[in-house]
Amino acid sequence: MCQLSNVCKRSSYQVIINDFGKPNEVLEGVYVEVPNKLSSNQILLKVLMSPINPSDINMIEGTYHIKPSLPAVAGNEGVGEILEVGGAVQDHQVGERVIYSVADRSQCQLGAGTWRQFSIVNETNIIKVPSNISLIGAATLAVNPCTAYRMLKDFVKLKTDDVIIQNGSNSAVGQYIIQLCKYWGIKTINIIRGRQEDEKEQLVGHLQNLGADIILTEEDRKKGALKDILKSLPEKPKLALNCVGGDSSAHLVNSLRQKGVIVTYGGMSKRPVMIPTGAAIFKQITAHGYWNTEWMKDYKNSPERMEMITELCDYLDKGIIKTPKAELFYIKDFKTAVSESLKEFKTSKKVLVMDETLKC
Amino acid sequence: MCQLSNVCKRSSYQVIINDFGKPNEVLEGVYVEVPNKLSSNQILLKVLMSPINPSDINMIEGTYHIKPSLPAVAGNEGVGEILEVGGAVQDHQVGERVIYSVADRSQCQLGAGTWRQFSIVNETNIIKVPSNISLIGAATLAVNPCTAYRMLKDFVKLKTDDVIIQNGSNSAVGQYIIQLCKYWGIKTINIIRGRQEDEKEQLVGHLQNLGADIILTEEDRKKGALKDILKSLPEKPKLALNCVGGDSSAHLVNSLRQKGVIVTYGGMSKRPVMIPTGAAIFKQITAHGYWNTEWMKDYKNSPERMEMITELCDYLDKGIIKTPKAELFYIKDFKTAVSESLKEFKTSKKVLVMDETLKC
Structure with a gap:
């Protein structure tokens, strides 16, 4: 055990879930004292930023697959700076910038979320990241870019000029999919929800700037636009990435080539994944689900994970992917931030900043 | 080239598809002359029996994934006896009993169906079967028992006391699934369509005799009976086999354990396979389709196929599986047979016999 160098007890503001329900009715901001002793393998972090992800909201509502014991601190990923290290910590040093996510912790510590100013974590539960990448990039690295990366790597072998198709293409994950594919030479067909003409134009421009090859709305798809697009391709998509479900997923499946694969990582329509029976049987389509939390648990501290984080940090640094x-x-x-994150057509990711001076 | 020993030309009755549509409007029985010359690798078969499978009907209706060039002979599997062999044939002899199925032939020969009295086939397209198994068993071996066998072998590793769940359990494939599982020590949960009480009782008795462990109707399932059944099991099913689709498939998926697998081989409800999004993502369920025709093409003349046929013939011979x-x-x-096969609640498989003397 070692003593924190700062003998005055630190006070940490944190957002706690008191009960499952409507976020702004059940969340509460409170001050707690940070324990002034670290055990030998612990690390004290000054948390810098933590995003509001859809899964955070679901967890607060009690609709997520995992329910923390209450009261629990909200938030599931973030970036911090090491303030103190326990006596036995060898691989980390004071001043390092690290990312951490709740999937790294055991089930009983799920409540130990990231929407807080200071956090004591186990040394094996953080990953060092270079300090040249943006704080926002680091704070949002563990979930969305990793989800995009793994879905493109783990289910089919993609090569240059292969085609993938996705729906909900404007989601944070969708945007990383576009950028990674662009860099890797993979063509993307991107379906977005319909919206007002000027807003649509702006969004299409944004996704094209990220590297999207083909963009169409769900409404275009329903009118048959996808068929014409597929006819124009030398080969049909090998992989479909689905965060919508319902009819939209059925159309993704129908657009796939023989023995194609659909991977589901969300269900915005609240409808099940639908696989037309003929496609399942005769096109030999396989459907998987991807859950980043599970992957991180299975591959905790694995070479695969370190390789991915290093690669993604490099891409962020070089501007190959943008947050x-x-x-x-x-x-x-946080109440304003959460309310903003609940709006139907969001144009930006909401990120909590733990130190007011970092806000600009 | 070699001359058929019987110089008189043979006449063969066969059922041809003239057009795609309602079976008894588009099917026609005609006599054709059997060519009296075999090329060196050909074999002349006296066809003995050929079943009417649902996929035969779909092919006649034009709704099947594969459409033969018309006119085409109907039927896709059967058993025959070798009457003559071409000059270069070494692995087969006159008098042998063999099974053959259309999946063994190239796309352009799809029309060369099995509802006929004599057939000339390539030597690589037939498989010898022992003559001690029943003709009906042999005639129906290539599709349904193989489908059941492969679905139980190829998608998850099942061990003694594992549980599988299936719908449409009274289908021909469903009955083989029950029997193979019984013999292999695997427990089965079997969902059947609801029907009148006396008929239901009879069917339940029949499936229990085959070895079914748990039987419930789709109506019982809708009322929540499946939940109680699952609670009573030490472990949830590892594998679900689906030939219905729609809600029924969603319930199969929900009954699976973490990382369970659902395999679809039919879609009697005409609804797509439905995978609840939460199950796809958080339970990491994988969905596959199984198409026997494709498997047979991929594994033509493979050791895996020969091993399966040998094993299934042995099971038939020993009464471990019954047709x-x-x-x-x-x-x-054939018109009466086809009409009977189209009835909604069938209690038996309809099989065409090519020689009237074999009928009893």
């Missing part, structure tokens, strides 16, 4: 537009909120304004 | 109840029709009565 989706983000809007920063001081942690004490 | 579903069959009703025999002389080929010239």
Whole structure:
């Protein structure tokens, strides 16, 4: 055990879930004292930023697959700076920038979320990241870019000029899919929800800038636009990435080539994944689900994970991938941030900043 | 080239598809002359029996994934006896009993169906079967028992006391699934369509005799009976086999354990396979389709296929698996046979017999 160098006890503001329900009715901001002793393998982090992801909201609502014991601190990923290390810690040093995510912790610590100013974590539960990447990039690295990366790597072998198709293409994951594919030479067909003409134009422009090859709306798809697009391709998509479900997923499946694969990582329509029976049998389509939390648990501290994080940090540093537009909120304004994140057509990711001076 | 020993030309009655549509409007029975010359690798078969499978009907209706060039002979599997062999044939002899199925032939020969009295086939397209197994067993071996066998072998590793769940359990494939599982020590949960009480009782008795562990109707399932059944099991099913689709498939998926697998081989409800999004993502369920025709093409003349056929013939011989109840029709009565096969609640498989003397 070692003593924190700062003898005065630190006070940490954190957002806790008191009960499952409507976020702004059940969340509460409170001050707690940070324990002033670290055990030998613990690390004290000054948390810098933590995003509001859809799964955070589901967890607060009690609709997520995993329910923490209450009260629990909200938030599931973030970036921090090491303030103190326990006596036996060898692989980390004070001043390092690290990312951490709740999937790294055991089930009983699920409540130990990231929407807080200071956090004591086990040394094996953090990953060092270079300090040249943006704080927003680091804070949002563990979930969305990793989800995009793994879905493109783990289910089919993609090579240059292969085609993938996705729906919900404007989601944070969708935008990383576009950028990774662009860099890897893979063509993307991107379906987005319909919206007002000027807004649509802006979004299409944004996705094209990221590297999207083909963009169409769900409405275009329903009118048969996808068929014409597929006819124009030398080969049909090998992989479909689905975060919508329902009819939209059935159309993704129908657009796949023989022995194609659909991977589901979300269900925005609240409808099940639908696989037309003929496609399942005669086209030999396989459907998988991808859950980042599970992958991180299975591959904790694995070479695969370190390789991915290193590669993604490099891409962020070189501007090969850009983080989706983000809007920063001081942690004490979490209610406004959460309300904004609940709006149907969001144009930016909401990120909590733990130190008001970092906000700009 | 070699001359057929019987110089008189043979006449063969066969059922041809003239057009795609309602079976008894588009099927026609005709006599054709059997060519009296075999090329060096050809074999002349006296066809003995050929079943009417649902996929035969779909092919006639034009709704099947594969459409033969018309006119085409109907039927896709059967058993025959070798009458003559070409000059270069070494692995087969006159008098042998063999099974053959259309999946063994190239796309352009799809029309060369099995509802006929004589057939000239390539030597690589037939498989010898022992003459001690029943003709009905041999005639129906290539599709349904193989489908059941492969679905139980190829998608998850099942061990003694594992549980599988299936719907449409009274289908021919479903009955083989029950029997193979019984013999291999695997427990089965079997969902059947609801029907009148006396008929249901009879069917339940029949499936229990085959070795079914748990039987419930789709109506019981909708009322929540499946939940109670699952609670009573030490472990949830590892594998679900689906020939219904729609809600029924969603319930199969929900009954699976973590990382369970659903395999679809039919879609009697005409609804797509439905995979609840939460199950796809958080339970990491994988969905596959199984198409026997494709498997047979991929594994033509493979050791895996020979091993399976040998094993299934042995099971048939020893009574470990029984063929579903069959009703025999002389080929010239094909219209009656087809009409009977189209009835909604069938209690037996309809099988065409090519030689009237074999009918009893």
